[in-house]
């Protein structure tokens with residue numbers, strides 16, 4: 001059995017570049033390589049081989065020593081310098097005559113193997129088996145690294161995601177809030193905070209049970225998320241409280257946007273407890289603007305606005321520093337009913 005008729009002994013075919021200016025020698029080696037089931041590209045000199053490797057990195061380069069434009073040793077050195085740290089190109093030198101002095105120079109230059117011409121086909125096949133083992137080890141390491149990276153990315157995301165609603169949690173909020181103060185102060189960016197709280201949610205739980213409460217919480221979170229702008233962030237702030245961070249919006253814009261969100265939650269039509277004032281689950285929202293103060297003060301102002309929204313009857317949006325006649329300008333909420341007189345601010 002010769003090298004060409006042997007079955008492929010490698011688990012995965014290799015991608016190989018054969019570089020040789022002597023077309024007979026190059027074609028013979030390429031023929032053997034292809035016969036063993038590997039993919040093979042042929043280059044007439046070092047420059048061409050380098051370009052091929054740059055276009056698509058090869059697992060193995062089998063290169064003649066003496067070639068025009070760029071010889072094999074230079075090619076080998078370039079490959080070693082330019083390959084990324086996670087990649088190792090298995091480099092095999094081909095050379096005629098007494099190869100001993102070049103063997104040492106070639107290995108110092110970064111080569112892994114050395115074959116003398118005329119090429120012995122059985123030796124070439126054996127050298128490619130060695131290459132396969134090395135490449136397999138590299139591929140396994142690479143796959144392991146990718147899996148580890150994915151795992152750590154997944155863990156990173158999971159640690160910042162609320163497991164119930166799948167929106168960002170307080171840890172993520174803390175990280176996202178950190179740069180905002182500086183950005184607002186230094187570059188004049190505007191941010192509004194909109195604190196949303198489900199109205200009379202305790203009554204919902206008491207009536208339908210905690211599991212139904214969980215489901216309703218998820219639907220409300222999804223509805224809020226779906227109706228924010230793409231650059232806005234939404235976080236689970238507390239039990240049934242969500243915080244939306246709205247970049248580059250005036251308080252008036254934020255108020256209009258969050259009133260649409262409030263309406264969308266109401267439109268879900270999640271039947272509320274008979275003990276609640278409204279027929280359907282609703283949210284109240286408090287909005288504040290990050291204008292020079294600290295993030296903590298900013299969130300406290302949103303909380304005060306939310307408290308006012310609760311006091312004024314729930315299912316409504318209130319902003320900080322509300323002008324005295326603002327209540328008259330806001331459309332009465334569709335399902336607020338008699339809350340203004342009966343609702344309590346029991347958050």
Ligand code: GH3
Pocket residue numbers: 164197198199200201202203205209210211212213214217238239240310314344345346347
């Ligand atoms: P208000 O309109 O004043 O906000 O009234 P409320 O009943 O919503 O407010 P309160 O703070 O009295 O109660 C909040 C309720 O939210 C009580 C708590 O059981 C419920 N809750 C908080 N987190 C969760 C959760 O993860 N799942 C469920 N099902 N309920 C939750």
Ligand code: MG
Pocket residue numbers: 197198199200201202240347
């Ligand atoms: Mg509530």
Ligand code: MG
Pocket residue numbers: 197198238239240241347
């Ligand atoms: Mg609450």
